[in-house]
Amino acid sequence: MIEIETLNLEELMVKFNLRGPSLLEAIYFMPISSTDKREQKILYELANSIKSENILEIGTYSGAQALGFRINVLTAHIWTMDITQEMGLDDKNHWVLSEKESGKECVGYSQIHRLLRNSNNIESYQDLPQMDFAYVDGNHSYEAVLADSEHVVNIMKEGGLVCWHDYDLGRKDVDVAKALYTFFDARPLLKPYVIANTQLI
Numbered sequence: 001m002i003e004i005e006t007l008n009l010e011e012l013m014v015k016f017n018l019r020g021p022s023l024l025e026a027i028y029f030m031p032i033s034s035t036d037k038r039e040q041k042i043l044y045e046l047a048n049s050i051k052s053e054n055i056l057e058i059g060t061y062s063g064a065q066a067l068g069f070r071i072n073v074l075t076a077h078i079w080t081m082d083i084t085q086e087m088g089l090d091d092k093n094h095w096v097l098s099e100k101e102s103g104k105e106c107v108g109y110s111q112i113h114r115l116l117r118n119s120n121n122i123e124s125y126q127d128l129p130q131m132d133f134a135y136v137d138g139n140h141s142y143e144a145v146l147a148d149s150e151h152v153v154n155i156m157k158e159g160g161l162v163c164w165h166d167y168d169l170g171r172k173d174v175d176v177a178k179a180l181y182t183f184f185d186a187r188p189l190l191k192p193y194v195i196a197n198t199q200l201i
Contacts, residue, residue, distance in 0.1 A: 009195060034061065038197075054131045056080075057079070058134070059094075060080040061102070063102070063104055067105050078106075080112065081119045084102050094139035119139075125155050130157045132156075149162075149164070153187075167194065
Protein backbone atom coordinates (compact mmCIF):
# COMPACT_ATOMS: atom_id res chain seq x y z
CA MET A 1 0.00 0.00 0.00
CA ILE A 2 1.26 3.46 -0.89
CA GLU A 3 2.68 5.65 1.88
CA ILE A 4 0.99 9.05 2.03
CA GLU A 5 3.08 11.79 3.60
CA THR A 6 1.48 14.53 5.71
CA LEU A 7 2.63 18.12 5.18
CA ASN A 8 1.34 21.42 6.48
CA LEU A 9 0.34 24.00 3.88
CA GLU A 10 3.57 25.97 4.15
CA GLU A 11 5.66 22.82 3.61
CA LEU A 12 3.54 21.90 0.59
CA MET A 13 3.92 25.38 -0.92
CA VAL A 14 7.72 25.24 -0.51
CA LYS A 15 8.04 21.64 -1.78
CA PHE A 16 6.28 22.52 -5.05
CA ASN A 17 7.50 26.10 -5.33
CA LEU A 18 3.95 27.45 -5.19
CA ARG A 19 3.49 31.17 -4.78
CA GLY A 20 0.76 32.94 -2.87
CA PRO A 21 0.09 35.20 0.07
CA SER A 22 0.67 33.61 3.44
CA LEU A 23 -2.40 32.38 5.27
CA LEU A 24 -1.85 35.13 7.81
CA GLU A 25 -1.83 37.86 5.14
CA ALA A 26 -4.62 36.66 2.89
CA ILE A 27 -8.18 37.75 3.54
CA TYR A 28 -10.79 35.49 2.00
CA PHE A 29 -14.59 35.48 1.88
CA MET A 30 -15.74 32.27 3.59
CA PRO A 31 -19.15 30.98 2.55
CA ILE A 32 -21.14 28.75 4.88
CA SER A 33 -20.15 25.38 3.52
CA SER A 34 -19.62 21.77 4.59
CA THR A 35 -15.91 22.46 4.09
CA ASP A 36 -14.60 24.13 7.23
CA LYS A 37 -13.14 27.63 7.06
CA ARG A 38 -9.50 26.57 7.47
CA GLU A 39 -9.88 24.04 4.65
CA GLN A 40 -11.59 26.66 2.47
CA LYS A 41 -8.68 29.04 3.00
CA ILE A 42 -6.23 26.30 2.01
CA LEU A 43 -8.21 25.55 -1.17
CA TYR A 44 -8.23 29.23 -2.19
CA GLU A 45 -4.54 29.55 -1.35
CA LEU A 46 -3.62 26.56 -3.52
CA ALA A 47 -5.88 27.60 -6.42
CA ASN A 48 -4.43 31.12 -6.37
CA SER A 49 -0.84 29.87 -6.08
CA ILE A 50 -1.04 28.27 -9.54
CA LYS A 51 -3.03 31.16 -11.05
CA SER A 52 -6.00 28.92 -11.82
CA GLU A 53 -8.04 29.82 -14.89
CA ASN A 54 -10.37 26.80 -14.73
CA ILE A 55 -11.48 25.14 -11.49
CA LEU A 56 -13.61 22.00 -11.31
CA GLU A 57 -15.69 21.20 -8.25
CA ILE A 58 -17.30 17.78 -7.93
CA GLY A 59 -20.24 18.00 -5.52
CA THR A 60 -22.03 21.35 -5.91
CA TYR A 61 -24.69 20.85 -3.24
CA SER A 62 -25.93 24.41 -2.42
CA GLY A 63 -23.21 26.10 -4.49
CA ALA A 64 -21.54 27.79 -1.52
CA GLN A 65 -18.08 26.39 -2.25
CA ALA A 66 -18.34 27.29 -5.96
CA LEU A 67 -19.24 30.84 -4.90
CA GLY A 68 -16.25 30.86 -2.55
CA PHE A 69 -13.93 29.89 -5.41
CA ARG A 70 -15.49 32.57 -7.64
CA ILE A 71 -15.02 35.35 -5.10
CA ASN A 72 -11.58 34.30 -3.90
CA VAL A 73 -9.91 33.14 -7.12
CA LEU A 74 -10.70 36.09 -9.36
CA THR A 75 -8.98 34.79 -12.49
CA ALA A 76 -10.93 31.53 -12.63
CA HIS A 77 -13.98 30.09 -14.30
CA ILE A 78 -15.62 27.62 -11.93
CA TRP A 79 -17.17 24.43 -13.29
CA THR A 80 -19.31 22.77 -10.60
CA MET A 81 -20.88 19.36 -11.21
CA ASP A 82 -23.53 17.47 -9.25
CA ILE A 83 -26.51 15.19 -9.64
CA THR A 84 -30.03 16.22 -8.60
CA GLN A 85 -32.90 14.31 -7.02
CA GLU A 86 -34.71 14.36 -10.37
CA MET A 87 -31.97 12.14 -11.84
CA GLY A 88 -32.95 9.30 -9.49
CA LEU A 89 -29.36 8.61 -8.39
CA ASP A 90 -29.83 9.50 -4.71
CA ASP A 91 -27.99 7.25 -2.25
CA LYS A 92 -26.73 7.22 1.34
CA ASN A 93 -23.21 8.30 0.33
CA HIS A 94 -24.15 11.64 -1.18
CA TRP A 95 -26.36 14.53 -0.16
CA VAL A 96 -28.54 15.30 -3.15
CA LEU A 97 -30.76 18.34 -3.61
CA SER A 98 -33.54 19.06 -6.07
CA GLU A 99 -32.68 20.78 -9.33
CA LYS A 100 -34.16 24.00 -7.93
CA GLU A 101 -32.03 23.86 -4.75
CA SER A 102 -28.78 22.47 -6.18
CA GLY A 103 -26.32 25.30 -6.69
CA LYS A 104 -28.81 28.02 -5.73
CA GLU A 105 -26.11 30.05 -3.96
CA CYS A 106 -24.03 30.40 -7.13
CA VAL A 107 -26.77 31.16 -9.66
CA GLY A 108 -26.25 34.33 -11.66
CA TYR A 109 -22.46 34.52 -11.56
CA SER A 110 -21.08 34.66 -15.09
CA GLN A 111 -17.90 32.74 -14.27
CA ILE A 112 -19.70 29.87 -12.53
CA HIS A 113 -20.88 27.06 -14.80
CA ARG A 114 -23.40 24.73 -13.11
CA LEU A 115 -23.34 21.24 -14.58
CA LEU A 116 -26.28 19.01 -13.60
CA ARG A 117 -24.51 15.78 -14.47
CA ASN A 118 -23.34 12.53 -12.97
CA SER A 119 -19.62 12.97 -12.30
CA ASN A 120 -19.14 9.19 -12.38
CA ASN A 121 -19.81 9.13 -16.16
CA ILE A 122 -16.95 9.98 -18.49
CA GLU A 123 -19.42 11.65 -20.89
CA SER A 124 -19.95 14.38 -18.28
CA TYR A 125 -16.42 15.68 -18.91
CA GLN A 126 -16.22 15.63 -22.71
CA ASP A 127 -17.09 19.30 -23.28
CA LEU A 128 -15.01 20.71 -20.42
CA PRO A 129 -11.71 22.56 -20.80
CA GLN A 130 -8.57 21.27 -19.15
CA MET A 131 -8.52 22.21 -15.48
CA ASP A 132 -5.85 23.90 -13.38
CA PHE A 133 -7.40 22.97 -10.05
CA ALA A 134 -10.05 20.47 -8.95
CA TYR A 135 -11.87 19.90 -5.69
CA VAL A 136 -13.54 16.50 -5.32
CA ASP A 137 -16.26 16.35 -2.67
CA GLY A 138 -19.08 14.39 -4.31
CA ASN A 139 -20.46 10.93 -3.68
CA HIS A 140 -18.37 9.24 -0.97
CA SER A 141 -18.90 5.61 -1.98
CA TYR A 142 -15.80 3.62 -2.90
CA GLU A 143 -16.90 3.18 -6.54
CA ALA A 144 -17.87 6.84 -6.97
CA VAL A 145 -14.62 8.18 -5.50
CA LEU A 146 -12.63 5.92 -7.85
CA ALA A 147 -14.65 7.00 -10.89
CA ASP A 148 -14.51 10.71 -10.01
CA SER A 149 -10.76 10.49 -9.38
CA GLU A 150 -10.07 8.81 -12.72
CA HIS A 151 -12.16 11.28 -14.70
CA VAL A 152 -10.86 14.37 -12.91
CA VAL A 153 -7.17 13.44 -13.20
CA ASN A 154 -7.63 12.89 -16.93
CA ILE A 155 -8.80 16.46 -17.59
CA MET A 156 -6.12 18.21 -15.53
CA LYS A 157 -3.50 20.45 -17.13
CA GLU A 158 0.10 19.46 -16.55
CA GLY A 159 1.08 20.91 -13.18
CA GLY A 160 -2.54 21.10 -12.03
CA LEU A 161 -3.63 20.34 -8.48
CA VAL A 162 -6.44 18.09 -7.24
CA CYS A 163 -7.76 18.15 -3.67
CA TRP A 164 -10.11 15.53 -2.30
CA HIS A 165 -12.24 16.17 0.79
CA ASP A 166 -13.31 13.87 3.63
CA TYR A 167 -10.10 11.88 3.69
CA ASP A 168 -9.67 10.70 7.27
CA LEU A 169 -6.08 9.58 7.89
CA GLY A 170 -7.02 7.73 11.05
CA ARG A 171 -9.73 5.65 9.35
CA LYS A 172 -8.34 3.85 6.33
CA ASP A 173 -11.47 1.67 6.30
CA VAL A 174 -13.70 4.55 5.20
CA ASP A 175 -14.69 4.41 1.52
CA VAL A 176 -13.01 7.70 0.55
CA ALA A 177 -9.67 6.62 2.03
CA LYS A 178 -9.93 3.07 0.64
CA ALA A 179 -10.74 4.38 -2.83
CA LEU A 180 -7.86 6.87 -2.78
CA TYR A 181 -5.39 4.19 -1.65
CA THR A 182 -6.57 1.99 -4.53
CA PHE A 183 -6.38 4.92 -6.96
CA PHE A 184 -2.86 6.01 -5.98
CA ASP A 185 -1.52 2.44 -5.68
CA ALA A 186 -2.35 2.01 -9.37
CA ARG A 187 -0.69 5.33 -10.30
CA PRO A 188 2.82 5.43 -8.81
CA LEU A 189 3.68 8.59 -10.77
CA LEU A 190 1.06 10.57 -8.84
CA LYS A 191 2.25 11.58 -5.37
CA PRO A 192 -0.50 12.41 -2.86
CA TYR A 193 -0.01 14.46 0.30
CA VAL A 194 -2.34 14.89 3.24
CA ILE A 195 -2.60 18.48 4.39
CA ALA A 196 -2.00 18.39 8.14
CA ASN A 197 -4.96 18.91 10.48
CA THR A 198 -7.49 18.79 7.65
CA GLN A 199 -9.53 16.22 5.73
CA LEU A 200 -7.82 17.32 2.51
CA ILE A 201 -5.50 15.16 0.45
